[in-house]
Amino acid sequence: MSIKNKLQRLKPHLNTGTSSQEPRVSKPELTGVEIPFLDVWASENVTPYWVDDKYCLIREVRYPISFEHGNYAFQDFLTSVHAWNQSDYRHPLSSKGHKAEDLFFFDTETTGLGGGAGNSIFILGYAVVKGAEIVLKQHILPNPGAEVPLFKSFLENVDYTTLVTYNGKAFDWPQVKTRHVFVKEHVPKLPEFGHFDLYHASRRMWKHKLERTKLSIVEKDVLGVERQDDIPGFLAPMIYFDFVERKDPEGMLGILKHNEIDILSLITLYTHISFQLLNKDVNMSARETYEVGRWYASLGENAQAVESLSAIIDGSSEENILAKFILAKQYKREKKYTEATLLWEDIMEAEGKVDSKIVFESYIEAAKLLEHKVKDLEKALAYTKRAFMLIEGTEYAEKPRLLTDIHKRELRLQRKIGILT
CATH class of the missing domain: 1.25.40.10 (Tetratricopeptide repeat domain)
Structure with missing residues (x-):
């Protein structure tokens, strides 16, 4: 479905605050709390995570290591990590001393681009290598009162040896730290970790030919990633607020796919930059x-x-x-x-x-x-x-x-x- 059609479907609900369809609910036996549209979520590999009578939602998607995203297959990422470990090249983005499984590709979706306590995170997404697969998970905030299960589920189930982000040092992780303050008595502590921020690397490598170095532009002009019917990131807050009001996950599923592509592109981008830094990119320009x-x-x-x-x-x-x-x-x-x-x-x-x-x-x-x-x-x-x-x-x-x-x-x-x- 095109972006235009998606916005047309959202428009009447944004104006009236009503839905043309009655929400479908499921009643968990232990909590008695209803999760609207649970069967729709389940069809998209989404399950609830409970803390007392509050829940967040967790989506999981798996890709074979042979899957191609842009100009590279994910197995090329394994090759890049191996190459760093075999090389004497020293660089801040070197993964020497790490296994591929140690790198944690991380991205968020938030209600705004500014900092501060008024900006909430409603998706915490990440991907890691597990065996012969890339496992991608997204922790979803169903309403503003569910930050405890959101952060608890996120912090309990991942290994943060080395974070890989796009402008995560300046935006994503500071936002996590800000929101964590409000729930820190109920969830695990934030971990210490290494951090590869690919935004600054992209600016250094391609600012001479790109008007801007947004991830979506780097994807298209450098990595060979073509998005189909993607929802622009700037619409994410509006769609999320509509979801909180109406509970219908249709728009949120588009945002989850947008976030998923962002995370997968981090793997491809790290691979590409590593090959260039190791002089293994045969197509590298002068x-x-x-x-x-x-x-x-x-x-x-x-x-x-x-x-x-x-x-x-x-x-x-x-x-x-x-x-x-x-x-x-x-x-x-x-x-x-x-x-x-x-x-x-x-x-x-x-x-x-x-x-x-x-x-x-x-x-x-x-x-x-x-x-x-x-x-x-x-x-x-x-x-x-x-x-x-x-x-x-x-x-x-x-x-x-x-x-x-x-x-x-x-x-x-x-x-x-x-x-x-």
């Missing part, structure tokens, strides 16, 4: 290779940075030039001064074709090495003079201290050569 190398360089992982960047320094494209620039800095750190200078000189030859700031900095960096390490003073002076000429018209021209430093270097080199006394 720009992605550059971003991987730059990321490792920022972490001080020089060997991995050099390995990635060296693969794309041949050529004169923007990516080639950028890779040369970062690689030259890596060589400088490793005291490979000749190699660093040669790369900076390659960048100088691209003057007029690439960002003038990179060319300017290459002249400056090369001049420093030529003066202090290579001891080629005349070439150092020539590069210093050229840098001074290039600075005009750039943002660097507004930095008096930089201008002073260049002028001092020029005078010092002239004195060393004997031009000045």
Whole structure:
């Protein structure tokens, strides 16, 4: 059913607060509390979880490890974890020391995007590897008074060794902590765990080509995930409030499917990023290779940075030039001064074709090495003079201290050569 048709079916109920169909109920023998539409829930693999006379609902879906979601099968995730464990690559997203079963792919649905106590979580969803399957569970809040069974069921039955989220550090888990405060005397404590947040990784890797890095956009443009008749996330609060009022699960089932795809996409995304970070993605673009190398360089992982960047320094494209620039800095750190200078000189030859700031900095960096390490003073002076000429018209021209430093270097080199006394 299309989104438009779903909203049309919801519209009369949102206006009148009534249902065209009488709710079907079931009376649990032990509680005497009726669960509306229990047979509909049961047909969707949803069962109740009771704490005294209150309940939440738990949906469970299982996928074979061979199932394909986007460009990868879930068994490729197992391959990525194995590859991390066999590799010497060090990275914050490395699962080295973990089994695939240790990673806990987690996502929530909430009544709003803001923080604070007024925002409630109505779905806690996660997926884990169990044997030859991906087991996905979603804990559902049937009404605002059922947070104790919601959190109790969630916290009692999962292993949180390492959380994998999309912006979970900034949003999902802080929301869990906020809501947990209200029920902490009745449910288990929140666990300690590692956390892989793939949102920041996606921004680093693909912000150059994506207008936004929402998960749905990354899914479509990077992972090859195509959603069918998906309910947009921004409609979730409205549909949930309608469900609380009318109890009919029709709209909620759409939100559960939306959340399910989000969680499955986290598995595919972690797999894809891992393959790129491990240089195992044969389809990786030059720009992605550059971003991987730059990321490792920022972490001080020089060997991995050099390995990635060296693969794309041949050529004169923007990516080639950028890779040369970062690689030259890596060589400088490793005291490979000749190699660093040669790369900076390659960048100088691209003057007029690439960002003038990179060319300017290459002249400056090369001049420093030529003066202090290579001891080629005349070439150092020539590069210093050229840098001074290039600075005009750039943002660097507004930095008096930089201008002073260049002028001092020029005078010092002239004195060393004997031009000045």
